[in-house]
Amino acid sequence: GESVGLHLPTLSVQEGDNSIINCAYSNSASDYFIWYKQESGKGPQFIIDIRSNMDKRQGQRVTVLLNKTVKHLSLQIAATQPGDSAVYFCAEKEGGADGLTFGKGTHLIIQP
Amino acid sequence: DSGVTQTPKHLITATGQRVTLRCSPRSGDLSVYWYQQSLDQGLQFLIQYYNGEERAKGNILERFSAQQFPDLHSELNLSSLELGDSALYFCASSPGDSYGYTFGSGTRLTVV
Numbered sequence: 001g002e003s004v005g006l007h008l009p010t011l012s013v014q015e016g017d018n019s020i021i022n023c024a025y026s027n028s029a030s031d032y033f034i035w036y037k038q039e040s041g042k043g044p045q046f047i048i049d050i051r052s053n054m055d056k057r058q059g060q061r062v063t064v065l066l067n068k069t070v071k072h073l074s075l076q077i078a079a080t081q082p083g084d085s086a087v088y089f090c091a092e093k094e095g096g097a098d099g100l101t102f103g104k105g106t107h108l109i110i111q112p
Numbered sequence: 113d114s115g116v117t118q119t120p121k122h123l124i125t126a127t128g129q130r131v132t133l134r135c136s137p138r139s140g141d142l143s144v145y146w147y148q149q150s151l152d153q154g155l156q157f158l159i160q161y162y163n164g165e166e167r168a169k170g171n172i173l174e175r176f177s178a179q180q181f182p183d184l185h186s187e188l189n190l191s192s193l194e195l196g197d198s199a200l201y202f203c204a205s206s207p208g209d210s211y212g213y214t215f216g217s218g219t220r221l222t223v224v
Contacts, residue, residue, distance in 0.1 A: 032211060043114065043202050043215035044155070089155065098168045099145050099157025100213065 008087060012109040019077040021106045023090030028071060030092040034100065035064060035075045037086045044089060047075070077108075085110045115139065116216035118203050124222045130191040133219045137184055137205030143167065144186040145206070145213065146178055150199040161186055162208075193223045 013019045025033070031052040036044035050057045050064045050073075057064050063076040073090050087107050091100040115138035125131055137144050146158040148171075157170030161180035172178075175193075180186040190197060204215045 034213070036215075041217075043116075043217045044204075045114070046214065049211070091155075099147070099160055099170050101157070102155040104154065 008105050008107045010107045010109060012111055013080055014111050015082060016079055019075075019080050019084070019108060021075045021077075021088050021108065023073040023075075023103045023106075025071050025073060025090070025092045025101075025103065027092060027094060027101070028068075029094045030101075031095045032093045033064070033066060033073050034091045034093075035062075035073075036089045036091060036102075037084075038089065038105070039086045047088075080108075080110050082110050082112070084108060114214050114216060116203055116205050116214050118201075118216035118219050120219060121217070122220050122222075124224060125193060127193055127195060127223055129193050129223075130189065131193065131221065133188040133190070133201050133203075133221075135186045135188070135203030135205075135216060137186070137203075138214055141205035141207050141214070142184065143206045143208060144180055144184070145204040146172075146186070146188050147202040147204065147215075148199050149202060149218070150196075155202070158188070190221070195223050197221065198223045 034049040035047040038044045048059045048062050048064045055066050061078045065074045087105040089105045090103040117136040119134045142163045145160045149155045158172040159178050160168040164180050175191050178188045200218045202218045204213045206212045
């Protein structure tokens, strides 16, 4: 994943609009990717995952796209709601035992 | 409630002291992972245990250690604490050792 830093990118969208959060990963051997949502004072909450043998996966109001050629992952949130305001992290993992490598989070702000 | 329980939620201690953080995984999960989240380093993987045995190590300092007990709960021991150890410490669990991570709500450690 991206190196983690102090300054989080911020994405501000209008309530009801679609949001797209992007993530670049660095390990071409990673075969499993997860998007997490973290609200203030809480732990990361699983949103959706995708394995490297897929390029798209859909959940409820969310879609993850994986482009292995350019090592890019995106999370699309449809019809954003105030409750979607949070920091979103992508995480990657290479097969076998080990922990997740988290990318730099993106702070999603929903404007009324 | 994610099913992963961490105690205590908050901990304030002095430099040089030792603390123990506790994690109970989701029912049925055999793997426990520890992560540290600080402002300047983001979410960093520390260590993983699987069914009582150490499985993988990440960026864990020598002053830190962990173990997983027969009932599968885990403890993270932090000793000779320094101001820079102040962070959120998260535990996650998964059924095996590769997929399906669920995070707890974390322990906020403040070293003064």
